[in-house]
Structure formats: structure tokens, C-alpha cells
Amino acid sequence: xxxxxxxxxxxxxxFMLILSAELVKTASEYDPYYTLxxxxxxxxxxxxxxxxxxxxxxxxDKNKDPNAEDMFIRISKSYEILSNxxxxxxxxxxxxxxxxxxxxxxxxxxxxxxxxxxxxxESFFHFPRNRDFSDSKYMLRLAQFNNEVLPDSHKxxxxxxxxxxxxxxxxxxxxxxxxxxxxxxxxxVGIGIVDLGFDRALAKQLGAYRAPSIIGVVNGKVTFFHxxxxxxxxxxxxxxxxxxxxxxxITDDNYMAFLENWHVENKPRVLLFDQVPIVPLLYKLTAFxxxxxxxxxxxxxxxxxxxxxLLQFNINTYAPTxxxxxxxxxxxxxxxxxxxxxxxxxxxxxxNNKFLQVPRLVSQQLFDELCPVKQFHRRRKYCVLLITGxxxxxxxxxxxxxxxxxxxxxxxxxxxxxxxxQQQPLCxxxxxxxxxxxxxxxxxxxxxxxxxxxxxxxxxxxxxxEEDKYHLHEQLELLQKDPTYLTSDATLxxxxxxxxxxxxxxxxxxxxxxxxxxxxxxxxxxxxxxEMMPIxxxxxxxxxxxxxxxxxQAFSEPGESKPQKPKPKPKExxxxxxxxxxxxxxxxxxxxxxxxxxxxxxxxxxxxxxKLRPGHINVLLVLTNASKSALLRKFAKxxxxxxxxxxxxxxxxxxxxxxxxxxxxxxxxxxxxxxQSHSDDEExxxxxxxxxxxxxxxxxxxxxxxxxxxxDDGSDSSSDTSFSSDSRRKSRSKSRSSSxxxxxxxxxxxxxxxxxxxxxxxxxxxxxxxxxxxxxxERLMEGTLPRIRVPAxxxxxxxxxxx
Numbered sequence: 001x002x003x004x005x006x007x008x009x010x011x012x013x014x015f016m017l018i019l020s021a022e023l024v025k026t027a028s029e030y031d032p033y034y035t036l037x038x039x040x041x042x043x044x045x046x047x048x049x050x051x052x053x054x055x056x057x058x059x060x061d062k063n064k065d066p067n068a069e070d071m072f073i074r075i076s077k078s079y080e081i082l083s084n085x086x087x088x089x090x091x092x093x094x095x096x097x098x099x100x101x102x103x104x105x106x107x108x109x110x111x112x113x114x115x116x117x118x119x120x121x122e123s124f125f126h127f128p129r130n131r132d133f134s135d136s137k138y139m140l141r142l143a144q145f146n147n148e149v150l151p152d153s154h155k156x157x158x159x160x161x162x163x164x165x166x167x168x169x170x171x172x173x174x175x176x177x178x179x180x181x182x183x184x185x186x187x188x189v190g191i192g193i194v195d196l197g198f199d200r201a202l203a204k205q206l207g208a209y210r211a212p213s214i215i216g217v218v219n220g221k222v223t224f225f226h227x228x229x230x231x232x233x234x235x236x237x238x239x240x241x242x243x244x245x246x247x248x249x250i251t252d253d254n255y256m257a258f259l260e261n262w263h264v265e266n267k268p269r270v271l272l273f274d275q276v277p278i279v280p281l282l283y284k285l286t287a288f289x290x291x292x293x294x295x296x297x298x299x300x301x302x303x304x305x306x307x308x309x310l311l312q313f314n315i316n317t318y319a320p321t322x323x324x325x326x327x328x329x330x331x332x333x334x335x336x337x338x339x340x341x342x343x344x345x346x347x348x349x350x351x352n353n354k355f356l357q358v359p360r361l362v363s364q365q366l367f368d369e370l371c372p373v374k375q376f377h378r379r380r381k382y383c384v385l386l387i388t389g390x391x392x393x394x395x396x397x398x399x400x401x402x403x404x405x406x407x408x409x410x411x412x413x414x415x416x417x418x419x420x421x422q423q424q425p426l427c428x429x430x431x432x433x434x435x436x437x438x439x440x441x442x443x444x445x446x447x448x449x450x451x452x453x454x455x456x457x458x459x460x461x462x463x464x465x466e467e468d469k470y471h472l473h474e475q476l477e478l479l480q481k482d483p484t485y486l487t488s489d490a491t492l493x494x495x496x497x498x499x500x501x502x503x504x505x506x507x508x509x510x511x512x513x514x515x516x517x518x519x520x521x522x523x524x525x526x527x528x529x530x531e532m533m534p535i536x537x538x539x540x541x542x543x544x545x546x547x548x549x550x551x552x553q554a555f556s557e558p559g560e561s562k563p564q565k566p567k568p569k570p571k572e573x574x575x576x577x578x579x580x581x582x583x584x585x586x587x588x589x590x591x592x593x594x595x596x597x598x599x600x601x602x603x604x605x606x607x608x609x610x611k612l613r614p615g616h617i618n619v620l621l622v623l624t625n626a627s628k629s630a631l632l633r634k635f636a637k638x639x640x641x642x643x644x645x646x647x648x649x650x651x652x653x654x655x656x657x658x659x660x661x662x663x664x665x666x667x668x669x670x671x672x673x674x675x676q677s678h679s680d681d682e683e684x685x686x687x688x689x690x691x692x693x694x695x696x697x698x699x700x701x702x703x704x705x706x707x708x709x710x711x712d713d714g715s716d717s718s719s720d721t722s723f724s725s726d727s728r729r730k731s732r733s734k735s736r737s738s739s740x741x742x743x744x745x746x747x748x749x750x751x752x753x754x755x756x757x758x759x760x761x762x763x764x765x766x767x768x769x770x771x772x773x774x775x776x777x778e779r780l781m782e783g784t785l786p787r788i789r790v791p792a793x794x795x796x797x798x799x800x801x802x803x
Contacts (some may be wrong), residue, residue, distance in 0.1 A: 032091065040092065042085065051079040073172045076228035080176065083232070091390025099105035114654065138181075138193040140707035142202040144321050148218050149192060155289045157218045157241045159234070164211035165197055168190045173212055180234045181299060188285040188343050189238055192215075205632060216241045239281055246287040247279045251296040251305040258297050259329040265295055266360050266499075268353055273299045273310070273321040285421040286346045294324075319322040322346070324353050327402060333357075358405045361385075361418045361426075362498040371416050373446045380445065382479060384472075386417035386462060388425050388439040397439045412480070423492040438463060443479060445486055451493065454486040457799075470484030554709040595643045597638045605796045608651055612697030617780075621652040622691040628654070631690060638773040642781065655688050664686045665702070690769035694780050700792065702732060703785040705776045707769035 033040055036050045055076070060069040081087045107751050140149065140160070149158055161177055163170045181191050196203050196211050206215055206222055214225035214234070218241040227233045249273060250258055272283050274647045279298045288297040299306045301317050313332070315321050319339045323332040336349050371383035386401045398417065401553045405415035428456050430442050439462040444455035458475055462468050479485045598604055600620060608618050619639065623631045626656070632652065642648055655662065690707030779785050 021363075032081045034553070035078040036073050036082065037627050038082075038758070042082075047079065048084050051075065051083075051228075055079075069169060073746055076176075076230055077172070079228070095781055103509050109557075110546045128140060128278050135193055138191050139198070140192045140194050140202060141199055142205065145192070145202055149190065149217065152190060152378075153217045154219050156188050156190055156285060157216060157238055157288070158192055158204070159184065159238055160192040160194060160212050160215040160217060162194045162196060162203060162206070162208040162213040162215065164195065167211040170212040174235070176229050176231055183231065184235065184238060187282045188289065193443060206247075208702060220241065232392060235281065236675045239284065242284055243291075246284055246291060246295045246296065249279075249298045250309070252308040255297075255309055256329070257301075258295075259325050261295070262325070262327065262329075262356065265297045266356065266362055267293060268298065269295050270350065271297045271299055271323045273306075273317075273323075274302050274447075275301050275317065277302060282341065282343060282346070286341070286343070286350060289347070290354065294350055322349060324349070326356050327358070357385075357409070358402050358415045358417055361416050361423065361495060364495040364497070367495055368418055371444070371447055373444055378414055379485065381414060382412055382476075383414045383416060383444050384448070384476070385430075385442045386415075386439060387420055387430065387442060389463075390419050391423060397462055397464040398720055400469070401439075401441075401462065403477055404469050404472065408476070411693075413476065421515045422498050423495055426495055429490050429492050430457070443475065443486065446560060447489075451491045452489065456486045456488060459792075461765070462708060535681075539594075575692075594630055597636065597650045597652055599712055600653045600796070603795055604651070608649060609695055609697045611791055612695070615696040616647045616649060616698075618649045618651055618697065619780075620693045620695055620696045622655050622688045622693070623652055624689050625654065627766045628652075631770065633774070634766070634770045635692075637776060638770055641774070642777050658796055661796055662691070662795060665693075665790065668790040668792070668794065685750050690775060692767070692770070692776070696787070697793070701779060701787040701789040705773060708771045750782050 005482055017298075033042070035046060036054065037044055038050050042050075054074065057526075058065075058068050058072045058075060063072075065071075081091055137482070154157075159180070187190050194202055194206065194208065196208070207224075208215060212229075212236075214229065216223045216225065216237060223235050223241060225234065227237070246317070248254075248258060260267055272279075274280065274283075274453045277300050283296070284300065290296075298308055301310065301315070310317065313323060316337060319337050320341050321335065321337045322341075324334040325332050334349065334353055336345065338345065355370060359366065359370060361370070373379055374380055384405070384557070386398070388398055388401075401417065418426065430444070431440065440461045441458040442454045442455050443458065446453050456475075458472055460468065460471065463474075475485075475578075598608060600608060612618055623629060635650075635652070639648075641648060643650070653661065692705035692707075694703040694705075696702065776785070
């Protein structure tokens with residue numbers, strides 16, 4: 001019995017010793033002073049310095065220690081407790097680390113931690129934790145993010161947490177996240193949660209590959225949060241996402257310039273008076289949401305730089321005050337004052353005053369919002385538009401129109417003005433292309449999104465006189481009684497965007513480039529290698545190509561005589577040039593470097609000319625037995641670049657065999673058939689050597705190329721184009737005066753000409769006959785050559801034409 005009791009007492013003592021050791025370990029492990037390495041009497045400055053030093057040392061992206069992430073979370077949690085005086089006091093008195101933890105719970109925390117170190121905590125075994133019900137309303141899917149969050153991010157920033165079911169660190173930051181959401185969501189910050197296991201496609205689009213991650217989205221741009229997960233840091237992160245110059249600091253020195261600038265920016269002005277030296281986040285968020293409509297300024301009441309402002313507008317210094325100014329810079333059109341300025345109150349205040357009393361139409365978007373399209377009979381909106389100018393001569397009329405609009409403002413009327421010089425298409429459509437020497441008033445109602453309007457111009461123009469005001473007021477009264485008063489209709493063009501000059505696009509491009517460079521720097525700093533790999537690969541590939549080219553050129557410089565190996569190309573070219581043409585019919589498709597030239601004979605005459613397919617042209621070369629080789633080689637070289645066309649066919653005609661065909665064809669020319677006499681000399685085959693004809697067999701016309709003169713004068717080359725019958729007569733008369741032969745080329749400078757019977761020309765002369773054929777072919781493809789029509793094609797064997 002006694003040994004049993006002693007054994008039980010021994011086990012109980014061992015258990016108590018283990019429990020005490022665990023409690024001591026837990027106390028030291030969760031002591032924020034111990035974690036940060038500061039004393040209990042440390043000041044806030046000392047605590048902050050210790051936190052920054054430890055955060056840099058234990059940041060998981062920089063410290064590769066396996067326990068770095070847990071240590072970094074412990075450091076962040078400790079700083080969160082000690083940086084808040086209320087939490088620090090609760091911890092000093094009760095050991096309480098959470099605001100929601102009541103007194104008495106801390107006594108059991110050590111046992112719970114000890115208990116959890118064994119096998120009873122479900123997270124120890126990686127069991128999935130149940131998602132908090134409050135988180136479910138923030139869950140995002142890919143379609144919802146693209147259709148709702150991205151467009152809405154142009155009006156308010158979004159803070160998104162990336163989490164996972166198997167993430168221990170996500171559980172540690174959960175309290176801080178909930179506190180941040182409770183603080184920022186009422187201010188207008190959008191909240192979202194992305195589960196890596198639930199929607200991997202959205203996480204991939206965001207570039208989030210690990211949990212936990214916190215992301216900010218503004219204007220469609222994704223930015224990662226890289227600091228410790230502390231509420232103050234998250235708040236500052238959201239504030240840094242917003243553009244820098246949303247709110248202008250206003251003092252006694254610049255407030256008049258700020259208010260009077262409404263005319264340039266075409267926007268109302270809002271001034272917020274408060275006792276804090278920095279702009280509240282709520283005010284920045286409101287300014288971001290309405291930045292396209294209203295310009296915001298902030299006045300610090302606590303300083304001495306705004307004394308005159310406070311006296312001029314009689315501002316109560318005990319509560320925040322908002323003043324809204326339009327065209328009148330002395331008296332605000334609306335005022336709100338409240339101790340607890342709420343987001344909804346500020347949004348309603350600004351949204352009810354988004355436009356000036358008489359705004360200037362500077363874009364189609366403003367026109368659509370100011371003068372919406374009529375949807376229902378009871379929601380008619382009439383736009384009273386003043387077409388004026390920006391010259392000083394129009395100032396009195398513009399001021400009178402503003403006074404009239406202020407005195408006659410109604411819910412169904414929208415007053416606006418437009419500068420005729422900046423919006424000429426719109427003004428021409430309304431004034432029916434009649435230039436206005438004075439200001440004009442047009443009353444219109446939009447009927448469709450395509451620009452259709454009903455309108456009526458107020459007769460007499462607008463000079464701002466009392467008579468003009470009475471006449472306009474009378475017209476508006478008639479319009480409200482009878483909607484059919486608008487008798488004219490027109491389709492208005494889209495307005496020019498006056499607020500988007502070229503300089504604005506350059507500035508936006510520079511800002512986008514700057515943001516991109518910051519993103520690259522941020523990715524490099526925090527080693528986001530998965531996203532940086534494509535960019536780094538592109539950079540290294542470019543460097544490799546550049547340096548590789550330089551190195552190859554450097555090594556190849558000493559052997560400058562070696563690169564002459566590609567010289568055999570001319571030989572290949574001469575070899576292929578000799579084979580460019582194929583004689584006779586060829587059933588095989590020509591090779592890539594060949595031009596198929598078919599001889600025009602009695603067998604091929606019908607298919608290649610008489611019954612040639614519509615749209616196809618046969619380019620025919622006239623040659624002789626003596627010039628056959630030289631002319632074909634030159635012909636193939638000149639037409640080689642056009643051989644890819646499927647509508648061109650290439651043929652040659654032997655004038656020695658068919659000497660009468662050319663004479664018969666030219667005799668069929670209806671323009672020159674009666675005026676030309678053909679001697680026996682014209683029937684010599686050598687007369688037409690080097691002629692090229694483009695024959696359209698279907699439409700029965702041809703274009704004629706006359707060969708270039710083969711003498712020494714290379715400048716005499718005007719005969720490379722086709723001629724009409726009149727030009728041919730001039731050419732023949734010149735040829736007869738110099739010699740009695742039938743050459744189609746010009747005379748040599750020395751007066752020599754080709755004589756009858758001299759059928760053998762030198763290879764140099766024959767080579768130059770087709771020098772201008774390439775230019776002629778280009779004109780043929782352009783369709784600019786004269787066309788000589790024939791009633792029918794002559795036969796290839798005798799002088800009679802085909803019936």
C-alpha cells in the first residue's frame with residue numbers, strides 16, 4: 001500500500017514540476033518586454049527603436065532561420081501591445097495581451113498553452129479551422145474581383161488579405177486584421193479576402209503565392225505590404241496607396257489663389273477646417289472618390305498660418321467644418337459642421353455639389369452627367385447652353401448668364417456654357433454652320449445616346465441685357481408648359497476632351513514608368529523572384545545578345561580576308577539566270593528561282609491569248625533567232641520580281657517564224673489604222689526585236705513597250721513607255737528622216753541607225769534594249785499604262801484577223 005502511495009506522490013510531483021517549468025517558459029516566451037529586450041520602464045521611443053532593430057533582423061525575407069517567421073510575428077505582436085498605452089497597462093496589471101480578454105483569463109492561459117503543446121489542439125495536427133463567419137462576406141472570386149473590385153478601385157482603395165486553411169501565421173495576424181478592418185471599413189476602404197486553396201486563379205493574377213499576404217489595390221494597381229502586421233502600419237500603407245496631391249494645404253497666403261482657380265479647373269472647391277496638423281484619412285478618401293469633380297483643400301486650425309481665414313469665414317474651432325465654394329469665392333454655397341464627421345455625411349455633402357453653378361462643357365463624360373438622356377416623361381432634363389468665347393469681350397455676357405442661372409435654378413434645368421473655339425463640331429451642329437459673332441443661347445433635350453437632340457435657339461443672341469434675360473425667362477416658361485416647343489433636331493458629335501492635351505498623356509506615361517520602376521525595385525528588395533523571373537530573363541537575354549554580337553565581331557576582325565567566301569553567289573546567280581526561263585510547255589510548277597517563259601506557237605496561241613482567263617495578262621517578248629539567248633536572259637532578270645503574281649504569264653514570240661503577226665496587230669489599232677502607211681520595210685522581223693506586249697486576251701487590249709535605243713547615249717531613254725498611235729507616228733517620222741529602216745528606238749547622237757538587213761546586233765546592244773522594262777512593268781501593275789484596244793486578235797499564221 002505504502003509503495004503505491006509513494007509512487008503516486010512521485011508521479012504527482014513530477015507532473016507539477018513539468019507544469020511549473022512550462023508555465024515559466026510560457027511566461028517568458030509571451031512577455032513582450034522580454035521579446036523586445038526592453039525594461040518595463042522603457043519609453044515609447046526606446047520601444048520603437050528596439051522594434052525596428054529586431055524587425056530588420058528577423059524579417060522572414062532577409063533572415064533564413066527556420067524560426068524567423070515565428071519570431072517576427074512575436075516581435076510584431078509585442079510591439080502592438082507595448083505601443084498602445086491601454087494594452088500596455090492591462091498587461092502590466094493582469095498579464096492581458098488582448099483588449100477582448102477579461103481579467104481572470106490570463107491565469108489559465110499558461111495551462112491552455114501547456115495543454116495545447118500536447119495533442120489536443122486541432123491546429124497541431126493541421127486540422128482545417130472553421131472560417132470565421134464575418135470573413136465570408138469579404139471572400140473574393142476571380143470574376144467578382146475583375147468586374148467589381150478593379151473598377152471600384154478607381155474610387156476607393158482596397159485592402160486584401162491572402163490566407164489559407166493550413167496557415168499558422170494567418171491565425172497569428174487575425175486579431176490585428178480584424179481591428180484594422182473595423183477601423184478602415186467605416187472610412188470607405190474596401191476589404192477583401194482571397195483563399196489560396198479556394199481560388200488559385202485569383203491569387204495567381206494578384207501575384208500572391210504564399211500566405212499570409214496583404215495586398216493593396218488602387219486604380220487597378222496591385223501593391224504588396226511588406227512591413228510588420230501592425231494596425232498603425234496597415235493604416236499608413238493604405239494612406240500611402242493614395243495619390244500624393246489629393247488635398248492641398250491651405251493657408252492665409254494661398255487660399256485666394258486656390259478658390260479663384262475654379263475657372264481653370266472647372267471644379268468646385270471644398271475646404272476642411274480641423275484642429276489636427278495632418279490631413280485625416282477620411283478626408284483623403286473622400287477627396288480620392290470625388291477627385292474628378294471637386295478640388296479639396298485642408299486648413300490646420302491649430303497653427304497661426306490660418307488666422308485670417310478663420311476670421312473671414314467665422315469658423316468654429318471646436319468642431320471640424322467643411323465649406324464648399326463654386327463661382328463665388330467670397331460666400332460658400334454650403335456648410336457642414338460636426339464633431340464626429342462621418343463618411344456618409346461627407347459623401348452626401350460633396351455629391352450634391354459636384355458641379356459648378358454654370359459649368360463649362362469640356363468633355364463628353366461631363367456632358368453625359370450634366371445633361372442626361374431622357375428616360376421617362378417625368379424625368380425631363382433641359383440643358384440651357386451658352387455658346388460663347390474666351391475673349392475679354394464675352395466676359396460681361398458670361399457674367400450675366402451666370403447671374404441668370406443662379407436666380408433661375410430649377411431641378412429640370414441645367415445651365416452650362418461652351419467655348420466655340422474649343423468645341424467647333426458641337427457649335428456648328430447647333431448653329432447650323434452659321435458663325436456666331438455674339439454669344440448664343442440654345443435650349444436642348446437629349447433623346448438618345450447616339451447624340452440625337454431636340455433643340456431651339458433663342459433668337460436675338462445673348463448680350464446679357466435685361467431684355468435678353470426677360471426673353472430667355474419667357475422661353476423657359478413656354479418650354480415647361482409645352483414640351484413640343486423644341487422644334488429642331490440634330491445629331492451632336494462627341495465633344496473634344498479639353499482636359500487631356502498631349503502633355504497630360506506624357507505626364508501619365510512618365511508616372512506609369514515611375515510606378516513600374518518602383519515595382520521592380522520593390523520586387524528586388526523583397527526577393528519576389530517568381531514575379532521577377534520573366535523580367536530578369538528578358539534583361540539577361542538582351543545582354544547576352546548584345547555582348548555576344550560584340551565578342552563575335554571582335555574575334556572576326558583579324559580575318560577580314562576570310563569573309564570573302566560568300567563570293568560564289570554571283571556564280572550561282574549567273575547559273576540560275578541562265579536557267580531562269582523554260583522553253584515550251586512546262587507541266588511542273590517552276591522552281592523558286594526560275595521564271596517560266598513559254599513560246600507562243602500555234603499550239604499555245606489559243607490558251608495563252610485568245611482564251612486567256614479573265615483578269616490574267618500575258619507579257620509577250622518579241623525576239624529573233626539571233627537575239628534569242630541574250631533577250632531571254634535580260635527579260636527573265638527584269639520580270640523576275642513580278643513572277644510571283646498568279647495573274648501574270650510570260651511568253652516570247654519568234655519574229656523570224658511569225659513575221660506578219662506584229663504588223664497585223666498594230667494595223668488593227670483603231671486610232672492609227674487610217675493614218676499610217678506601212679511599207680515593206682515594216683514586215684522585217686528585226687523591226688520588232690525587243691518589243692514587249694502586255695496582252696489581255698479577255699478584254700482585247702494590249703500595252704506596248706518599245707525597246708530602249710542601244711547606242712552609247714544612256715540619257716536617251718524616254719521611249720520605255722507605251723505610246724499612242726500619234727506618238728508612234730512621230731517616232732516613225734523621225735526614224736525615216738535619219739534612215740529608211742523600221743526601228744522603234746530613237747536615233748543615235750551620231751546619226752547612225754540600224755539598217756535593213758542588219759539583223760545581227762551585238763550582245764551589248766541587245767542587252768540594253770530591255771533596260772527600262774522593270775519600270776514599265778511597275779506601271780503595268782499600277783494600271784497607269786495606255787491601253788490599245790483591238791476588235792479581235794489576228795491569227796498567228798496569216799495576215800487576216802480572227803473573226
